[in-house]
Amino acid sequence: MTQLNPVKRTTRIAAKTPLTTVPKVRLYVEQPEEQRWFVHVGHVTDRGRWRTAPHAHPEYGQIIFVRSGRGVMNLDGQSVPFEGPCALLLPTECVHGLDYEYDADRWVVTIEVSYLAQVNARLHEFIGLWGVPRVISLAHSEDVGLDIHNLLKSLKQEAESDSVGHVAGTEALLTMLLLRLLREASFDETGEEHGTRHDVRLVERFRKLIDEHFGDNLPLQSYASMMAISLVQLRAACASVAEQNPTKMIHARLITEAKRNLIFGDMSVEQIAFGLGFADAAYFTRFFRREVGQAPSQFRATARQQQPREASPQ
CATH class of the missing domain: 1.10.10.60 (Homeodomain-like)
Incomplete structure (x- = not known):
């Protein structure tokens, strides 16, 4: 395979005007900045059309559960349609934009990257699950969508709780959510991850x-x-x-x-x-x-x- 040639870039990259790059955003969370968090769950029920420009959030992974509604996800310039019930899995550094074409009821789970790495290490299939952005359809069974909806409500309640053991409870519910998505994605059939x-x-x-x-x-x-x-x-x-x-x-x-x-x-x-x-x-x-x-x-x-x-x- 041909090796890429090295190059000095300091002078050739310079420009008289600022160069536009992909926005790297720090996600908004409802907790105060001084409060430590590793999982945040939000419920969005905006009416009408809602669009976000392409961006990335390298410090976080994200799961969007679209309970109802539909739209198009822009992944590095490629249009990927989705329709609820489904789950959108967005790894860290994934450049994506979202265009919800109709009223969409959705839940957004944001996971801090270092904690996500800890969770993934417990089951190597999780690493493969987060290997690429994906749309996981949940339309084959009403029970599946309902189960994930209930799981998300419990996760939100536990993540926002200050009761004893709430961190362990949040961790357990998040692991269950990822495991359910892993199974629904029929990941073992995709052949994306093998090996020890x-x-x-x-x-x-x-x-x-x-x-x-x-x-x-x-x-x-x-x-x-x-x-x-x-x-x-x-x-x-x-x-x-x-x-x-x-x-x-x-x-x-x-x-x-x-x-x-x-x-x-x-x-x-x-x-x-x-x-x-x-x-x-x-x-x-x-x-x-x-x-x-x-x-x-x-x-x-x-x-x-x-x-x-x-x-x-x-």
């Missing part, structure tokens, strides 16, 4: 390192060294769990970031290329075309034509 628990944890660590260094053009050996494992172990774990080689996983993260910048930012293709660690825009264009099937400029034009013209951040 140890391999799953290795790949999770590798993904985290990719998020931190994907633009630094590090060789695979550097990732393996940071994880204190061999290249053979890294490749075996990625093949077992993600069914991809590690270089492909890094390239996929680069493409995701490139798409976000092309759709939501105002940087030129050249600026995006240098910002992602490419030596020149022509090499970046060839790489993008090979992975996506379109040149960056073509992808930007097509994706922006599909975006709503009036949208405001959450």
